[in-house]
Amino acid sequence: MIDTQQTSALAGPVLLAEDVWKDYDGGAVPVLLGVNLAVSAGETVALCGPSGCGKSTLLHLFGGLDAPNRGIIRVNGKKIDGEDARLPLLRHAIGFVFQLHNLIPDLTLEENCMLPAFAAGLNKQTARERLRELAERTGLAHRLAHRIQKLSGGERQRTAICRALMNRPGILLADEPTGSLDEKTGAQVFDLLMEFAAAEGTTLLMATHDRGLARRCTRLVEMHGGKIDEASRAE
Amino acid sequence: MYMRLIATNLSRHRVRSLISIAGIAFSVAAMLAVITILQGAVGMFSNILSNDSQMIVFEKDVSDLFFSNVPVRDAAEMATWPQVAHANPVLFGVVTSGAQPIITCFGVEADDPRLKKATWTAGNPASFGNDEDGIVLGQRAAVFLAASVGDSVPVGHARFHVVGILKTSNGFEDGGVFMPLKAAQNYFHKEQMSSAITVKLKSRDDVTEFKHRVARGFPELVALEGEEFSRSYSQFRILKATAWAVGGCGLLLGGLGVANTMIMSVFTRIREIAILRTNGFSRAQIGRLVLGESVIVSALGAAAGLLIGILALNLLKAIPALNGYVDASLRPGLMAGVGALALLTGLAGAIYPMVYAVRIRAVEALRFE
Numbered sequence: 001m002i003d004t005q006q007t008s009a010l011a012g013p014v015l016l017a018e019d020v021w022k023d024y025d026g027g028a029v030p031v032l033l034g035v036n037l038a039v040s041a042g043e044t045v046a047l048c049g050p051s052g053c054g055k056s057t058l059l060h061l062f063g064g065l066d067a068p069n070r071g072i073i074r075v076n077g078k079k080i081d082g083e084d085a086r087l088p089l090l091r092h093a094i095g096f097v098f099q100l101h102n103l104i105p106d107l108t109l110e111e112n113c114m115l116p117a118f119a120a121g122l123n124k125q126t127a128r129e130r131l132r133e134l135a136e137r138t139g140l141a142h143r144l145a146h147r148i149q150k151l152s153g154g155e156r157q158r159t160a161i162c163r164a165l166m167n168r169p170g171i172l173l174a175d176e177p178t179g180s181l182d183e184k185t186g187a188q189v190f191d192l193l194m195e196f197a198a199a200e201g202t203t204l205l206m207a208t209h210d211r212g213l214a215r216r217c218t219r220l221v222e223m224h225g226g227k228i229d230e231a232s233r234a235e
Numbered sequence: 236m237y238m239r240l241i242a243t244n245l246s247r248h249r250v251r252s253l254i255s256i257a258g259i260a261f262s263v264a265a266m267l268a269v270i271t272i273l274q275g276a277v278g279m280f281s282n283i284l285s286n287d288s289q290m291i292v293f294e295k296d297v298s299d300l301f302f303s304n305v306p307v308r309d310a311a312e313m314a315t316w317p318q319v320a321h322a323n324p325v326l327f328g329v330v331t332s333g334a335q336p337i338i339t340c341f342g343v344e345a346d347d348p349r350l351k352k353a354t355w356t357a358g359n360p361a362s363f364g365n366d367e368d369g370i371v372l373g374q375r376a377a378v379f380l381a382a383s384v385g386d387s388v389p390v391g392h393a394r395f396h397v398v399g400i401l402k403t404s405n406g407f408e409d410g411g412v413f414m415p416l417k418a419a420q421n422y423f424h425k426e427q428m429s430s431a432i433t434v435k436l437k438s439r440d441d442v443t444e445f446k447h448r449v450a451r452g453f454p455e456l457v458a459l460e461g462e463e464f465s466r467s468y469s470q471f472r473i474l475k476a477t478a479w480a481v482g483g484c485g486l487l488l489g490g491l492g493v494a495n496t497m498i499m500s501v502f503t504r505i506r507e508i509a510i511l512r513t514n515g516f517s518r519a520q521i522g523r524l525v526l527g528e529s530v531i532v533s534a535l536g537a538a539a540g541l542l543i544g545i546l547a548l549n550l551l552k553a554i555p556a557l558n559g560y561v562d563a564s565l566r567p568g569l570m571a572g573v574g575a576l577a578l579l580t581g582l583a584g585a586i587y588p589m590v591y592a593v594r595i596r597a598v599e600a601l602r603f604e
Contacts, residue, residue, distance in 0.1 A: 065513060065598040083518070091515035102510045102601070106243045111236070118236040119515035163514065 012077070013038035014171055014203050015062050020071035022057055031057045032068070033226035041170070044197050044204040046214030049223035055207035059173045062205065063096055064089045075171065091120040095164030097193070099176040101156040103148045103163070110144040113163045120167055127166065134162040138192060154185035161192055165200070172197065174206040178213065186210065241527045244500060251496055252532060258492030259536025260543055263577045266482025267544030270569060272551070273478040279405050281465045287348040288323070288433035289442065291464045292449060295457040298469050301327050303430045307416070309453055310432040316448065318441035323347050324429030326419045330391030335379055338390065339411040342419020342429070350401070350413060357384045358399025367418040369398035373409040393422060482573070486580045489536065494584035497529055501588040508592055509600030518593040525589040526582065533581025537574045
């Protein structure tokens with residue numbers, strides 16, 4: 001198991017992209033053109049930019065869901081390369097929150113949240129306690145036995161946050177987590193993310209179009225045409 | 236959690252799952268029924284030959300006992316050997332009679348043990364063999380020929396008069412006609428011949444010596460023990476192979492049904508599988524989910540199929556026309572074999588969907604909104 005908190009503290013940036021290039025369809029669709037980005041432990045970083053600029057792709061690369069064509073991705077100082085490196089990353093180091101909640105509709109809130117714990121082979125009792133704690137903090141304790149179809153959009157996204165935090169990851173990657181919510185609910189979800197980041201010392205890297213929310217992060221990084229705006233990175 | 240995910244997915248498409256289970260169930264039922272019936276038939280035929288005997292002597296290299304020609308004098312000679320208790324020639328023939336497409340005829344001598352040991356419901360063993368046209372009917376043959384002792388009945392192109400009716404548990408014998416050997420030889424144009432000689436030895440220890448003696452004295456004949464005969468007789472082997480092949484084809488179809496279900500199941504959940512992957516599920520865990528679903532479908536199908544098969548066999552057994560021909564006694568080994576084959580078929584059907592599922596790339600699958 002990766003000790004996410006300690007490793008990051010010792011090894012500098014917890015997320016590091018070094019000259020990362022990514023394209024699709026054999027180069028026909030270039031997405032990332034030599035991206036360099038370092039995120040330190042405990043930072044909350046907003047990744048802003050127009051649609052198609054590569055924000056989601058960069059998050060996917062950091063999460064080990066995809067591999068760069070060129071360049072290096074490091075998480076907690078460890079190069080992410082191949083299934084052996086990706087799996088412990090997804091199980092212990094990183095939690096994902098997507099724009100669409102990506103929950104399994106036929107399962108209950110509790111069952112959805114227990115998925116990462118089950119995949120990682122965590123003790124069931126410990127996982128249940130963790131879920132109760134997260135559900136209390138997100139106001140979902142009374143909804144644990146409810147199926148996802150019965151939840152509102154905001155509740156679903158809060159469920160997705162609970163699930164992402166189940167295994168106490170040191171890093172939370174959020175891909176437009178408020179994008180499918182109304183302004184008020186979106187703000188509540190963002191508040192939750194910030195609260196958890198502060199309370200658990202979680203590093204947050206969030207792609208968003210909402211500049212109001214982005215400005216509340218400790219850092220705002222602009223992306224344009226597959227590159228990071230150098231000025232914003234230094235901000 | 237595995238079982239929860241599997242159950243969730245199977246219940247999500249109940250009709251599809253049920254069709255798949257039914258496919259396996261009917262394949263298993265068909266396989267069980269066909270093999271049991273054929274094995275029963277083979278067993279019954281073997282019993283005819285091994286009735287109060289251990290050895291069967293017949294012509295070497297014949298494909299069918301009906302084509303075997305063994306001189307009756309050979310039986311007489313074998314009967315004089317010190318290790319032989321008795322040696323009885325028997326001539327087989329098949330004829331049609333009226334509405335009955337098949338009647339098995341047994342040409343036997345008057346002292347044949349299968350007549351002496353049978354339960355006579357009419358007439359007695361002493362009345363058999365006194366004249367050439369006096370025949371004994373199996374009880375079922377007497378029913379379908381509507382004959383009783385003293386009647387004259389048509390058997391093929393000739394008429395015979397009934398001198399006795401006997402009851403036997405063997406379907407072939409119960410629906411058959413016992414003729415004096417001489418009459419059968421004349422009828423089937425096999426003068427001085429029999430199809431086989433059934434031999435009872437004084438001691439089981441003499442089996443090898445008896446075989447050697449037959450091989451030395453009668454190089455055109457072969458002597459086999461009853462069990463050995465059942466295993467090696469080509470007609471039995473063909474029947475058994477056919478039964479397994481027919482059953483196997485049924486299972487193959489069932490397996491294709493499972494494969495189809497699993498493929499559909501995986502194709503319609505690409506995004507869900509991607510979600511599991513982003514939540515830390517390994518390729519092996521995803522593969523186990525697909526295999527697990529297949530195993531559950533196959534196991535339910537196999538269990539239902541065994542029940543349907545047992546029910547079907549008992550129904551067949553209860554049909555009067557088939558009475559005696561269907562041996563519905565189930566062999567645990569056969570049931571286990573058919574069940575295991577169904578599971579293996581289900582697993583085989585899950586291979587492609589499983590490979591497809593474990594190759595799903597989460598990042599691409601999540602783009603499908």
